[in-house]
Amino acid sequence: MKTIRTVMVTGGGGYVGSVLVPKLLQAGYAVRVIDWYLYGEDVLDSVRDHPGLEQIKGDIRDQELLRDLLPGCDAVIHLACISNDPSFELNPQIGRSVNYEAFRPLVQISMDCGVHRFIYASSSSVYGVSDEPNVTEEHRLAPLTDYSKYKALCEGILAQFQAPRFTGVIVRPATVCGYSPRQRLDLTVNILTSHAIHNGKITVFGGLQLRPNIHIQDMTDLYVQLLHEPRNRVAGKIFNVGYQNLSVGDIATLVRQVVKEEMPEREVVPIVTTESDDKRSYHISSEKIQRELGFVPKHTVEEAVRDLARAFGAGKLPNAMTDPRYYNVRMMQKADTSLLEGAAT
Numbered sequence: 001m002k003t004i005r006t007v008m009v010t011g012g013g014g015y016v017g018s019v020l021v022p023k024l025l026q027a028g029y030a031v032r033v034i035d036w037y038l039y040g041e042d043v044l045d046s047v048r049d050h051p052g053l054e055q056i057k058g059d060i061r062d063q064e065l066l067r068d069l070l071p072g073c074d075a076v077i078h079l080a081c082i083s084n085d086p087s088f089e090l091n092p093q094i095g096r097s098v099n100y101e102a103f104r105p106l107v108q109i110s111m112d113c114g115v116h117r118f119i120y121a122s123s124s125s126v127y128g129v130s131d132e133p134n135v136t137e138e139h140r141l142a143p144l145t146d147y148s149k150y151k152a153l154c155e156g157i158l159a160q161f162q163a164p165r166f167t168g169v170i171v172r173p174a175t176v177c178g179y180s181p182r183q184r185l186d187l188t189v190n191i192l193t194s195h196a197i198h199n200g201k202i203t204v205f206g207g208l209q210l211r212p213n214i215h216i217q218d219m220t221d222l223y224v225q226l227l228h229e230p231r232n233r234v235a236g237k238i239f240n241v242g243y244q245n246l247s248v249g250d251i252a253t254l255v256r257q258v259v260k261e262e263m264p265e266r267e268v269v270p271i272v273t274t275e276s277d278d279k280r281s282y283h284i285s286s287e288k289i290q291r292e293l294g295f296v297p298k299h300t301v302e303e304a305v306r307d308l309a310r311a312f313g314a315g316k317l318p319n320a321m322t323d324p325r326y327y328n329v330r331m332m333q334k335a336d337t338s339l340l341e342g343a344a345t
Contacts, residue, residue, distance in 0.1 A: 002116050004074040004227050006030040010060050010106070011080030016121075018043040018182040020077070020220040025050050027224055032069060034058050035080065038335055039325045043182040061102040063109060070113035077119045077223055078106065081151075084186060086329040088147040100150040104157050107168075117167045118158065119226050124172045124212055124240060126152040127282045134285035137172070137238045155238065162236045169226055169234040174212030174242030174284060176219050178304035179311045185326040189213060189301055192252055193308045196259045196269045198321050205276035207249030212242035212284040215299030222295055229293060239289040243297035249273070255305050262309040 012021050012033030021044055024031045030052040033044070037057050047053055058065050060080050070076075081099045082088050088095035110118055127135050128142035143149040158168040177189035185194045188211050196202050222241060226234060246254070249271075256269045289295045311317050317326070324330035 002074065004029070004117060006032065006073045006075075007227065008032045008034065008070060008073040008076045008110075008115075010034050010076065010078045013037045013039070013041075013043050013055075013182060014079060014083070015180050015182050015184045016176060016216060016219060017079050019180050019216050020079075020223055021053070022047045023220050023224055024227075025052050029227070030054075032056065032073060034060060034065075034069060038331055039182050046181070060106055061097060063105050066106060066109045067113070070110055070115060073110075073113065073115050075117040075119065075227055076106075076110050076115050077121075077227075078103075079121050081121075082147070082332070084328050085145045085147045086186075087332045088145070090329055090332050092146060095146065096150065099147070100153060103154045107158060107161050111161055111163075111166045116165055117169070117227065117231075118161075119223060120154065120158050120168065120170045122155050122170050122172045122238075123148060123151045124174050124242065124282065124284050126155075126172060127284070130282045133283060134287075135240075135282050136285045137240055137288055159236065167231050167235045169236075170238045171222065171226075172238065172240050172284075173219055174214040174240075174245075176216050177213055177301060178216040178299070179307040179316075180216055183311075183317055183326050184328065185317075185320060186328055188248060189251055189255070189304055190308060192255045193259070193305050194312070194320050196255050197263070197309065197312050200267070201269055202252045202255060202271045204248055204252045204271060204273045206278060207247060207252070207273050209248050209276075209278060209281040210245055210283045211248060211251065212240075212245045212282065213251075213301050213304075214242050214297060215301070215304050217299050218243065218297040221298075222289075225293065225295060233293060237292070239293070240284045240286045241289060241295075242284045242286045243299075244301050245283045246301065251301065254302060258302055258305040259309055262306060262313065 007029045011017050013035035032054045034056045082095040125148040126141045126143050128144045141152045252271045
């Protein structure tokens with residue numbers, strides 16, 4: 001097994017990346033981050049001066065830049081994308097160019113430059129709607145949106161590059177939740193917690209839809225683990241990564257209980273349910289990754305809510321309801337169009 005010493009993290013300044021990068025440095029890896037830093041250039045301030053960290057403000061569509069940065073990298077953890085359906089739909093061409101058209105060149109250049117492990121963050125949303133009691137990795141893909149469709153198509157592209165000297169592995173994460181230096185408040189658990197604290201009520205759209213969830217600490221621990229797994233355990237594999245499958249209504253009830261415990265001076269938070277045309281619902285099975293890699297999540301949705309409530313209480317997330325940096329689609333709306341539309345070379 002080749003030793004992995006230097007890791008490129010695309011999107012390393014994002015919600016997951018800003019938790020992952022410090023863990024990689026702590027584990028002894030040298031890390032190169034490429035990111036637009038659209039949501040702030042301070043998200044990695046806790047490790048800014050670490051000798052093992054190199055931050056590059058750049059675009060994964062810039063193939064010349066990739067050819068400069070990838071030599072010397074042993075692994076790529078590919079997180080960069082236009083994330084979530086509303087952000088994608090805001091400008092479908094930018095979404096397509098970043099999430100899909102840039103993918104094959106990134107994989108090819110990685111392979112050409114000597115990268116020998118490529119970890120791709122797909123999404124459990126590729127399953128669409130399913131009434132199966134446990135959706136395994138063998139379940140047919142039925143993406144409902146362009147965002148999830150391109151996630152699925154990129155999985156197929158990576159499979160084409162699988163080779164003895166190039167190991168691709170795909171993860172299909174559940175919805176990530178919890179606190180991050182680059183906080184997102186447009187994800188189910190996070191937004192319900194924010195609304196409970198700042199609006200004094202929780203509005204649930206639908207409520208019966210099932211959502212698989214994974215704590216951000218568990219998700220980032222897995223990426224670190226995937227770097228040191230033997231090749232034969234991960235090569236060409238696809239893994240669901242989730243922990244608790246809960247309905248949106250059950251998440252709301254849990255949020256209300258935790259907020260009451262963390263902020264007892266507040267009145268009981270009411271839950272208001274309205275109709276929704278969001279039909280995404282699925283219950284994923286993560287038995288394969290537990291069986292084959294021994295990966296068992298340690299952090300619950302309740303912990304994620306509690307972490308967020310304490311972060312709000314400590315003033316770590318000011319102007320939570322108005323600051324666009326917490327909401328992907330709002331930042332996309334105000335972003336420099338020339339940055340987003342930068343053409344690949």
